[in-house]
Amino acid sequence: MTSPATSTVPRRTQAERRESTQTRLLDATLACLIESGYAGATTAKIESRASASRGARLHYFPTKAALVSAAVAHLFEGIAARYDRAMSEVAPDANRFRAGLRLLADTFAEPAHAAVLELFVAARTDPELREQLRETSARLHQLVRMRANEYFPNLARREASGLLEAIQATLSGLALRSFVFGETKNQDQVLDLIEHMIETTFDAPGSTRRNVDG
Amino acid sequence: MTSPATSTVPRRTQAERRESTQTRLLDATLACLIESGYAGATTAKIESRASASRGARLHYFPTKAALVSAAVAHLFEGIAARYDRAMSEVAPDANRFRAGLRLLADTFAEPAHAAVLELFVAARTDPELREQLRETSARLHQLVRMRANEYFPNLARREASGLLEAIQATLSGLALRSFVFGETKNQDQVLDLIEHMIETTFDAPGSTRRNVDG
DNA sequence: CGGTAAACAGACCGGCTGGACGGTTTGTAG
DNA sequence: CTACAAACCGTCCAGCCGGTCTGTTTACCG
Numbered sequence: 001m002t003s004p005a006t007s008t009v010p011r012r013t014q015a016e017r018r019e020s021t022q023t024r025l026l027d028a029t030l031a032c033l034i035e036s037g038y039a040g041a042t043t044a045k046i047e048s049r050a051s052a053s054r055g056a057r058l059h060y061f062p063t064k065a066a067l068v069s070a071a072v073a074h075l076f077e078g079i080a081a082r083y084d085r086a087m088s089e090v091a092p093d094a095n096r097f098r099a100g101l102r103l104l105a106d107t108f109a110e111p112a113h114a115a116v117l118e119l120f121v122a123a124r125t126d127p128e129l130r131e132q133l134r135e136t137s138a139r140l141h142q143l144v145r146m147r148a149n150e151y152f153p154n155l156a157r158r159e160a161s162g163l164l165e166a167i168q169a170t171l172s173g174l175a176l177r178s179f180v181f182g183e184t185k186n187q188d189q190v191l192d193l194i195e196h197m198i199e200t201t202f203d204a205p206g207s208t209r210r211n212v213d214g
Numbered sequence: 215m216t217s218p219a220t221s222t223v224p225r226r227t228q229a230e231r232r233e234s235t236q237t238r239l240l241d242a243t244l245a246c247l248i249e250s251g252y253a254g255a256t257t258a259k260i261e262s263r264a265s266a267s268r269g270a271r272l273h274y275f276p277t278k279a280a281l282v283s284a285a286v287a288h289l290f291e292g293i294a295a296r297y298d299r300a301m302s303e304v305a306p307d308a309n310r311f312r313a314g315l316r317l318l319a320d321t322f323a324e325p326a327h328a329a330v331l332e333l334f335v336a337a338r339t340d341p342e343l344r345e346q347l348r349e350t351s352a353r354l355h356q357l358v359r360m361r362a363n364e365y366f367p368n369l370a371r372r373e374a375s376g377l378l379e380a381i382q383a384t385l386s387g388l389a390l391r392s393f394v395f396g397e398t399k400n401q402d403q404v405l406d407l408i409e410h411m412i413e414t415t416f417d418a419p420g421s422t423r424r425n426v427d428g
Numbered sequence: 429c430g431g432t433a434a435a436c437a438g439a440c441c442g443g444c445t446g447g448a449c450g451g452t453t454t455g456t457a458g
Numbered sequence: 459c460t461a462c463a464a465a466c467c468g469t470c471c472a473g474c475c476g477g478t479c480t481g482t483t484t485a486c487c488g
Contacts, residue, residue, distance in 0.1 A: 014485055017435065037339035039253035043476060053437045054477090060435095064476070114338065121335045124328070124394045125251035134395055162403040169404065172390060173383030180338050181348055189376040190383065200415040228455055231465070257446060267467045268447090274465095278446070435484070445474080454465070 022060055022070075024050040029071040033115040038122040043067070068119070069132045075115055076136045080143050083107050087147050098195060100151055101167070104144075105191055108171040114179050144168070160202060170194060236274055236284075238264040243285040247329040252336040257281070282333075283346045289329055290350045294357050297321050301361045311366060312409060315381070318358075319405055322385040328393050358382070374416060384408060 012020070028050035032041035043064055047057050061067035086107065090099045107113070123130040148164055149156045155163055170190075178184050226234070242264035246255035257278055261271050275281035300317045304310055321327070337344040362378055363370045369377055384404075392398050 012485090014434070017484085021435080035339070037336065039336075040339060042474085044474090054439095055437050055479095056435070058436095058477075062477085117335060117338075120390060120394050121331060122251065122253075124331075125249070125254055130394065160407075162400060162407045165400050166384060166404045166408055169387030169391070170380060170384040172387035173385070174387075176334060176386060176390070177383070180334050180344065186376060186379050190380045193374075193376045194380055197411045197415045201411045226455095228464070231454085235465080256444085258444090268469090269449095269467045270465070272447075272466095276447090430488095432487090433485090435482105437480105437482070439480090441476105441478080443475090446472100448471080449469090450467105451469105452465100452467070455463090457462085458460090 018060075021050075021052055021056055025052055025057055025060065025067065026071050026074040028052075029067055030075055030112065030115050033071070033118050034111050038118045041118075065128055068129065072119060072129075072132055072136055075112060075119075076140050079107065079112060079116075080140055084143070084147065087151060090151070097152060097198075100148075101191070101195060104167070105171055105174075105187075108175045109178065109184075109187075113175055117176065117179060141168075154202070163198070167194070235264075235266055235270055237288075239266055239271055239274065239281065240285050240288040242266075243281055244289055244326065244329050247285070247332050248325050252332045255332075279342055282343065286333060286343075286346055286350055289326060289333075290354050293321065293326060293330075294354055296324075298357065298361065301365060304365065311413075314362075314365060315405070315409055318381065319385055319388075319401075322389045323392065323401075327389055331390065331393060355382075368416070377412070381408070 025046065028046045029041065031049060032045050036045065043054075043057065046067070047054055050057075057067065061070060083104075086103045087100065090096055090103065119129065119133060123133045145164060154160065174187055174190060178187065239260065242260045243255065245263060246259050250259065257268075257271065260281070261268055264271075271281065275284060297318075300321065301314065304313045304317065333343065333347060337347045359378060368374065388401055388404060392401060
């Protein structure tokens with residue numbers, strides 16, 4: 001752009017280089033987290049995977065905590081975006097509650113959630129990381145709640161208060177087992193069951209509410 | 215026993231010393247796991263907490279993996295025993311399903327379960343530990359299922375198939391959040407809700423079953 | 429252009445972790 | 459009471475992890 005390409009190097013601008021290196025480092029951090037766990041995600045591995053030098057990483061993230069913190073934000077940003085997009089793509093004619101539940105289950109099942117799991121468990125014994133996660137996870141939770149209220153307004157009623165938390169807990173628990181042992185055979189069965197239970201509870205004639213669907 | 219107590223030392227037998235040291239090491243391993251997480255549970259910390267020397271630990275557990283493996287068995291043994299005892303103490307006159315659920319929730323909330331969590335997550339990226347856990351956790355799961363079938367036979371019916379897994383997943387997910395952030399305020403609310411949902415689903419007049427209670 | 433600062437590179441070091449290993453104490457059998 | 463084995467002790471060492479630091483390249487501004 002600013003000068004003729006005298007060499008094979010594309011001659012990127014500073015902002016481009018900066019952005020590229022940072023993103024590579026953050027993505028590499030998450031990949032290592034998923035692949036090797038929190039303890040196994042050493043700075044050397046991350047730098048190597050990101051094709052960045054020790055100095056480069058240090059230039060942007062002076063400490064490992066800073067790197068991981070930034071990666072957390074990066075991760076939740078991606079999860080929120082994907083979740084948001086998936087929710088808005090739910091077919092309006094189909095059983096929306098069912099579709100929404102499956103979509104949520106899918107986001108909990110994707111590999112990126114393994115990184116969330118690693119970070120949560122690591123945060124249990126790391127105050128600094130915990131505070132970082134508390135804030136970021138609260139934001140994500142609020143997004144989920146907003147979307148849920150928007151798509152399934154009846155879930156916001158007090159009779160169903162705690163239902164969203166219960167669903168998240170269940171999906172989180174299912175994800176834990178599947179991540180460790182790769183057991184997915186019971187997953188659909190369990191999903192069908194809780195779906196059935198929710199519909200029975202909140203659609204029953206004698207119940208306080210008519211329908212969980214929006 | 216074999217000789218007069220010439221000194222203040224109780225003069226323990228070999229088997230006693232052996233048992234004592236091993237138990238101290240295993241308990242210390244679990245305590246460190248709960249307190250510092252898997253990565254933070256170093257052999258030095260464990261030895262120090264167990265008041266055992268490096269050599270003593272090495273004598274019984276040649277490697278850290280051996281120590282952790284033994285600790286896993288020790289842990290699940292304890293959990294199973296406590297769980298078993300708690301289940302058998304459920305008052306037969308009270309609402310047994312409700313009591314059983316609360317009891318199960320309690321076992322998931324106790325600190326020992328934090329060690330389970332650490333081990334599960336560590337096992338995700340450690341094949342050796344994973345195999346060790348798979349077997350042990352399958353045994354525990356089977357115990358829970360047996361007790362559940364024994365106390366609440368209606369849960370074993372096919373209409374409720376997967377309910378036990380769903381409950382375990384939910385409690386596990388709730389425990390995760392509470393261990394990291396210490397949030398317990400929503401816990402009772404969620405418990406009430408799923409209890410209500412289960413009763414509504416399986417006690418409803420139009421339902422296939424009458425009562426979840428035994 | 430030329431100079432400055434940002435982006436990047438890699439050698440170096442302190443600290444820690446876990447294992448090996450020779451030596452010491454304690455229990456028990458003959 | 460003595461000899462052997464099990465239980466136990468603590469130092470040493472190789473390897474790794476993460477951070478500091480000095481040097482080099484690249485982009486941008488005047």
